[in-house]
Amino acid sequence: EAQVTQNPRYLITVTGKKLTVTCSQNMNHEYMSWYRQDPGLGLRQIYYSMNVEVTDKGDVPEGYKVSRKEKRNFPLILESPSPNQTSLYFCASSFAGGVWYGYTFGSGTRLTVV
Amino acid sequence: GDSVTQMEGPVTLSEEAFLTINCTYTATGYPSLFWYVQYPGEGLQLLLKATKADDKGSNKGFEATYRKETTSFHLEKGSVQVSDSAVYFCALRNRDDKIIFGKGTRLHILP
Numbered sequence: 399e400a401q402v403t404q405n406p407r408y409l410i411t412v413t414g415k416k417l418t419v420t421c422s423q424n425m426n427h428e429y430m431s432w433y434r435q436d437p438g439l440g441l442r443q444i445y446y447s448m449n450v451e452v453t454d455k456g457d458v459p460e461g462y463k464v465s466r467k468e469k470r471n472f473p474l475i476l477e478s479p480s481p482n483q484t485s486l487y488f489c490a491s492s493f494a495g496g497v498w499y500g501y502t503f504g505s506g507t508r509l510t511v512v
Numbered sequence: 513g514d515s516v517t518q519m520e521g522p523v524t525l526s527e528e529a530f531l532t533i534n535c536t537y538t539a540t541g542y543p544s545l546f547w548y549v550q551y552p553g554e555g556l557q558l559l560l561k562a563t564k565a566d567d568k569g570s571n572k573g574f575e576a577t578y579r580k581e582t583t584s585f586h587l588e589k590g591s592v593q594v595s596d597s598a599v600y601f602c603a604l605r606n607r608d609d610k611i612i613f614g615k616g617t618r619l620h621i622l623p
Contacts, residue, residue, distance in 0.1 A: 440615035
């Protein structure tokens with residue numbers, strides 16, 4: 399089944415403790431992206447990647463890192479999480495190079511930083 | 513920059529009512545337009561799309577027509593069901609390959 403898999407689904411952590419949220423897709427998509435969803439703010443893009451070893455900042459990249467060493471994986475790293483990073487996070491992927499492609503989304507990771 | 517504006521919610525309707533959720537966009541060139549749906553506790557799912565002017569996207573009884581002259585992509589359904597309760601997002605993909613979302617509209621359908 400074609401899908402984007404995020405782990406974990408739920409995570410509670412403490413301020414400053416490094417964490418990684420994994421994202422993997424099995425559709426051979428070039429384009430992958432991370433979003434955070436907050437009430438009243440909709441979806442905001444954190445980072446995106448057009449292909450392996452190519453990443454770029456989205457609208458709200460501060461406090462986050464990403465890497466794209468393999469085509470299928472795009473982990474989101476919080477080196478020193480803070481309470482304002484408490485949010486619902488989504489990974490998404492699509493084919494690149496054509497405006498007609500929509501995203502496939504993962505099921506989300508709800509992160510709480512205390 | 514490019515942007516998407518959709519009507520604020522929540523929208524509350526009775527079952528079998530007619531639904532319209534307005535969406536307008538600002539973009540250079542000819543973006544593709546999408547509607548996504550997010551059911552409670554889930555990720556976003558692509559509901560329908562249109563890739564050029566006057567195209568109509570449709571799925572699960574929902575429809576939206578790409579109107580270049582009014583830069584709009586309103587979502588409609590003739591008879592909503594309780595199971596349609598969700599958050600709906602309008603989005604565009606521009607010529608820089610960026611997907612831009614509206615803020616979402618929460619829909620409640622009462623039995």
